[in-house]
Structure formats: structure tokens, C-alpha cells
Amino acid sequence: MLTYQTETHARGREALLHEPAGGDPDKLTLVRALGSLVWDENGKEYIDCTAQAWSNNLGANDSRVIEAAIEQTRQITHARPTFHTPALLELAELLVSIAPEGLDRVGFTLHGSMAVEMALKLALRNRPDARHVAVLHDAYHGRSLTTMAASWPHPGNVFGILQPQFLRLPRPDLYRPRQGLSTGQDTELSLRLIRDILTKGTEGPVAALIYEPIQGNGGHNEFSARWHQGIREICDEYGIMLIIDEVQTGLGRTGRMWASDYYGIEPDVLVFGKGVGGGFPLAGVLAKKRFAKFLAGDDQLTFGQFPISIAAGLAAVKAIIADDLCSRAAEHGRYATERLLEMQKRHPLIGEVRSPGLMVSIELVRDRVTKEPARTEAHAVFELAQERGVILGESRYGCLGNLIKIKPPLDISREHLSTALDVLDEVLTLVENGTEAP
Ligand SMILES: Cc1ncc(COP(=O)(O)O)c(C=O)c1O
Incomplete structure (x- = not known):
């Protein structure tokens, strides 16, 4: 060189x-x-x-994505979040059509971390009296101040004064179950501990529980079908919004469009990111219609619906389906x-x-x-x-x-x-x- x-x-x-x-x-x-x-x-x-x-x-630089991004660039590169673009509406319609059953609203942003924050805001908008949001041990939800706090304990964390406190719930481990327990027993114990914490260990409502169907950065930790079903039951019983973070597992990674489909999970809200943009920054949230929408100003970012990312994402999702x-x-x-x-x-x-x-x-x-x-x-x-x-x-x-x-x-x-x-x-x-x- x-x-x-x-x-x-x-x-x-x-x-x-x-x-x-x-x-x-x-x-x-x-x-x-x-x-x-x-x-x-x-x-x-x-x-x-x-x-x-x-x-x-x-795969990188797919010609369909690149052409869509170039064409969008020629037309309009930046639109304020209060306006729509054709690709935005088409992608909204497409994502809702391939989303797990019942998820019929969609919001966009540029990073998985901000999409997780969008999901958390939606939970709080819909449960204004909430006192807690729950996450699992060894979770990873991003690197913004809030999502970092939602992730596994961060060694040497100096950001604490600006971070919210999450309710951290135990999880089972299929490879290293708790001492003396089978994997099935470890799953049952974790579910029981979560019930105990929600019943006796917390004061005030829990707005949401967010977890990854397979914990990605936390070690590729998979869960059993019994776990997913048990968590759904707990969320229903305690009135907790179940947010499934599919930033890493979504868009075909597990062999199904969503890991929620693969494991039979029924999310109230699903967070997507990474693969959706075909290499361009794009992420967002799919949610059930029954939840109240955001109020003006709740979740507006200058480039939150960046037309080039949206056009690239539309081409990428179409290509993932077509191929x-x-x-x-x-x-x-x-x-x-x-x-x-x-x-x-x-x-x-x-x-x-x-x-x-x-x-x-x-x-x-x-x-x-x-x-x-x-x-x-x-x-x-x-x-x-x-x-x-x-x-x-x-x-x-x-x-x-x-x-x-x-x-x-x-x-x-x-x-x-x-x-x-x-x-x-x-x-x-x-x-x-x-x-x-x-
Ligand atoms: C499960 C999960 N959620 C959220 C994020 C954060 O996404 P981003 O890095 O785009 O903010 C990641 C990133 O690795 C992730 O794996």
C-alpha cells in the first residue's frame, strides 16, 4: 500500500x-x-x-438492495419523521404481513438499541403506573445508556448515575443447570423464582419483560419450549407486556422468519434490527394493535425513518422472502x-x-x-x-x-x-x- x-x-x-x-x-x-x-x-x-x-x-452488497438505495438517494434522502415516503408505507405493510400472528403495528428507527428503547417506551405509555421493567440475567439489549443497563452486568460500569434500574430475573441454563438439577428442573425452578420475585419481591406493577429467544451476546443460550410457555403464562397472569428482542434472531437467522415462529412464542411486542436493513442501519418494533400508540413527541428522532435505510430494507426483506x-x-x-x-x-x-x-x-x-x-x-x-x-x-x-x-x-x-x-x-x-x- x-x-x-x-x-x-x-x-x-x-x-x-x-x-x-x-x-x-x-x-x-x-x-x-x-x-x-x-x-x-x-x-x-x-x-x-x-x-x-x-x-x-x-449477503453483503446484494444488487437489489444497492439499486433500491441508489434510486431512493436520487429521489429523496431525508424526510422529517412527520412525513411519509412510499417505501416507508410499503415496508410497514410488508413487515406486518410477515410478522408473528397478531403483531399489526410497526415503528421504525435506525439501531437495535433505539428499537428496544422504543419498545420500552411503548410499554410505559401503556402502563403509566408501572414501577418496573424486567430483563433476564445474561441479556443483551444494546449499548445506549438504558439498554446497557438492561444488558448483563457491565464490568467496570461507570455510567450508573444515568442508567435506570431494571428488575433482573433469573434464567435457566441448558448447558450449566443449577447444581444438582436437571435442565427441566432448572427451568421449573427459574419460573418459580420469577413468580416469587413478582409476588413478594417487587412493589408496584411491572410494565414489561423483555428477553431474547436465544440470548445472543450473552452466550447463545437457548431456552426450552416449556420456558417460553411458562413466561407467557406469567406475563398474562401479572399483566406484563411480553417483549421479544429479535434484533439478532429475526429475519431468517434461525431457519424461520422469526425465532418466535420457531419456538412458538406469542410476543406482545417484537423488536427487530440488524438483518432487516440489508446492510443499512434499520430497526424497529412490531406490536399488537390493542396497545395505545405513541403521543406526538414520545419517540421522534431526526433520522428515525431514514428513507435510504427504509428503501434498502424494503428491498432486503423482499429478497429474503424471494430467495x-x-x-x-x-x-x-x-x-x-x-x-x-x-x-x-x-x-x-x-x-x-x-x-x-x-x-x-x-x-x-x-x-x-x-x-x-x-x-x-x-x-x-x-x-x-x-x-x-x-x-x-x-x-x-x-x-x-x-x-x-x-x-x-x-x-x-x-x-x-x-x-x-x-x-x-x-x-x-x-x-x-x-x-x-x-
Ligand atoms: C438482541 C440484541 N438486541 C439489541 C441489540 C442492539 O442493536 P444495535 O447494536 O443495532 O443498537 C443487539 C446488538 O447486538 C442485540 O443482539
């Missing part, structure tokens, strides 16, 4: 507020993307098993899971293989009985794979930090998925044999 560019980039890296001084060696400078491939500034090609931020459900990416995700997911289960027989590091759909991950452990998290090993796997041209997802979340995620675009080719799994297999062998990552 030109010296001029190298020097400018080095200074730019230093200038970035979000970059550790000197730059993070894991961070690539990306210059191009197509489908499930990305290229860095040196022309090196990678298979992207992260869909960037688990958000390119439709039947839900089925593609389910088929790829089955293939990846079978291969990982076979690898698990040969690789003692693989503690558990998780899916469904292309929400695939493996939890690395030092010992399958104690389930001690293999954090440094997981990071070595991530680094060695990246060296070999495969970007795997790595979890650095608070508690464990030992998850390797495979969540590529849903239209990844079988060849690329297979190559990525070959590389994972190879680097697991290297790490198990003690080969250090550089």
Missing part, C-alpha cells in the same frame, strides 16, 4: 475514540464485500462467518451442526454445539465434566482462522468468553461454509496440539 495511505491510516487509527491506542491487531481495514466474502486493504479475501455484526442476513433464505438457513444450519457434532468426537475442546438455523456456535471447554471455559484457546482459534482467511465470531462477553460463532449471511454458498468449517477443524487441531497463535 502507498506510504501516504499507511501513514494517514495510522494517524486515523490513533484518532479514533473507540480504538485502543496503537490499534487492535484483530481489527482489519475492510475495503470491499460481496455476499459472504470481504476483502481487506491488502487485497486479502476472507469468508465472513459473522455477517459483520450478525446483520448481513442477505427463501429461511429454508437456506435451516439447511445450512443442519449441515454445519452435523459437521460440528462429528468434529466434537475428535476435538475435546468442543463442549457443546449450538444452533438452530445459522445461529451456530460451539462452546470451548478445558474439561467436558467441569465445563471450565477455554477462553485463551477460543481466542487462539479465532486468530488462527482469521490468518487463514476465515472470520469467525468470537464472544468476549462478561462471564465466559469461550464461544466461537458461525453466523454467516444466510445465502452463503455451501462451498464457502464447508471451507470455513474445514479451517475451524484445522485450527482446533493446532490449538489442541499446543500451537500458539502469533
Whole structure:
């Protein structure tokens, strides 16, 4: 690369507020993307098993999305939230038509965090006497001040004076149930504890309970059908709005359009984001008609209904449907899971293989009985794979930090998925044999 560019980039890296001084060696400078491939500034090609931020459900730079965004750009790029654009109305109609049963209103914004806040505001607008909003342990709902507080305890949190207090409720763990309990018993105990907290441990109404159908950043924690049903019953009994955060699981990721469809969950409100925008920032909320709408000023952001994102989103959702990416995700997911289960027989590091759909991950452990998290090993796997041209997802979340995620675009080719799994297999062998990552 030109010296001029190298020097400018080095200074730019230093200038970035979000970059550790000197730059993070894991961070690539990306210059191009197509489908499930990305290229860095040196022309090196990678298979992207992260869909960037688990958000390119439709592969990167899909021509239908790009054309729609260009056309919208030519027409009108910015419309105040008090006005509509044709694409806004078409996308509203389309999303309501594919939403889980009964969700027939929709609101838009640009980030998952703001969409979660929109859902929380809707809950409070509809329950003005509420004193609490509930979340689950190990949840992740975003990085705005409010959604950060709704997420797992944030180590070294200095933002507390500006953050609301959420009611944090226990959850079951299908991989590490509470000591001495089966997974079924752990689920029943968690439901009982939640009832106890709501009955004896809180004062005043709870407006909403928000949870992810599969906790994404919290460790790919799946729940049983019994759990989802039990939570629905509790919400009905206590008059609590059930908000399902599908920012990560929505738009085909689990092999169905919504994880709520996959698990048979009946949300009162569903939050979507990431994949809906086809690579452009877009998120929002689907809600039942019976809830009161927002009043003027409750939820207006300058770029909340950004026409280019909306037009891109309309094209992306149409493409996800036309290409039947839900089925593609389910088929790829089955293939990846079978291969990982076979690898698990040969690789003692693989503690558990998780899916469904292309929400695939493996939890690395030092010992399958104690389930001690293999954090440094997981990071070595991530680094060695990246060296070999495969970007795997790595979890650095608070508690464990030992998850390797495979969540590529849903239209990844079988060849690329297979190559990525070959590389994972190879680097697991290297790490198990003690080969250090550089
Ligand atoms: C489940 C969930 N909710 C909310 C968010 C926040 O979305 P955003 O980063 O677009 O604000 C995320 C992002 O990872 C998420 O995974």
C-alpha cells in the first residue's frame, strides 16, 4: 500500500475514540464485500462467518438492495419523521404481513438499541403506573445508556448515575443447570423464582419483560419450549407486556422468519434490527394493535425513518422472502451442526454445539465434566482462522468468553461454509496440539 495511505491510516487509527491506542491487531481495514466474502486493504479475501455484526442476513452488497438505495438517494434522502415516503408505507405493510400472528403495528428507527428503547417506551405509555421493567440475567439489549443497563452486568460500569434500574430475573441454563438439577428442573425452578420475585419481591406493577429467544451476546443460550410457555403464562397472569428482542434472531437467522415462529412464542411486542436493513442501519418494533400508540413527541428522532435505510430494507426483506433464505438457513444450519457434532468426537475442546438455523456456535471447554471455559484457546482459534482467511465470531462477553460463532449471511454458498468449517477443524487441531497463535 502507498506510504501516504499507511501513514494517514495510522494517524486515523490513533484518532479514533473507540480504538485502543496503537490499534487492535484483530481489527482489519475492510475495503470491499460481496455476499459472504470481504476483502481487506491488502487485497486479502476472507469468508465472513459473522455477517459483520450478525446483520448481513442477505449477503453483503446484494444488487437489489444497492439499486433500491441508489434510486431512493436520487429521489429523496431525508424526510422529517412527520412525513411519509412510499417505501416507508410499503415496508410497514410488508413487515406486518410477515410478522408473528397478531403483531399489526410497526415503528421504525435506525439501531437495535433505539428499537428496544422504543419498545420500552411503548410499554410505559401503556402502563403509566408501572414501577418496573424486567430483563433476564445474561441479556443483551444494546449499548445506549438504558439498554446497557438492561444488558448483563457491565464490568467496570461507570455510567450508573444515568442508567435506570431494571428488575433482573433469573434464567435457566441448558448447558450449566443449577447444581444438582436437571435442565427441566432448572427451568421449573427459574419460573418459580420469577413468580416469587413478582409476588413478594417487587412493589408496584411491572410494565414489561423483555428477553431474547436465544440470548445472543450473552452466550447463545437457548431456552426450552416449556420456558417460553411458562413466561407467557406469567406475563398474562401479572399483566406484563411480553417483549421479544429479535434484533439478532429475526429475519431468517434461525431457519424461520422469526425465532418466535420457531419456538412458538406469542410476543406482545417484537423488536427487530440488524438483518432487516440489508446492510443499512434499520430497526424497529412490531406490536399488537390493542396497545395505545405513541403521543406526538414520545419517540421522534431526526433520522428515525431514514428513507435510504427504509428503501434498502424494503428491498432486503423482499429478497429474503424471494430467495427463501429461511429454508437456506435451516439447511445450512443442519449441515454445519452435523459437521460440528462429528468434529466434537475428535476435538475435546468442543463442549457443546449450538444452533438452530445459522445461529451456530460451539462452546470451548478445558474439561467436558467441569465445563471450565477455554477462553485463551477460543481466542487462539479465532486468530488462527482469521490468518487463514476465515472470520469467525468470537464472544468476549462478561462471564465466559469461550464461544466461537458461525453466523454467516444466510445465502452463503455451501462451498464457502464447508471451507470455513474445514479451517475451524484445522485450527482446533493446532490449538489442541499446543500451537500458539502469533
Ligand atoms: C438482541 C440484541 N438486541 C439489541 C441489540 C442492539 O442493536 P444495535 O447494536 O443495532 O443498537 C443487539 C446488538 O447486538 C442485540 O443482539
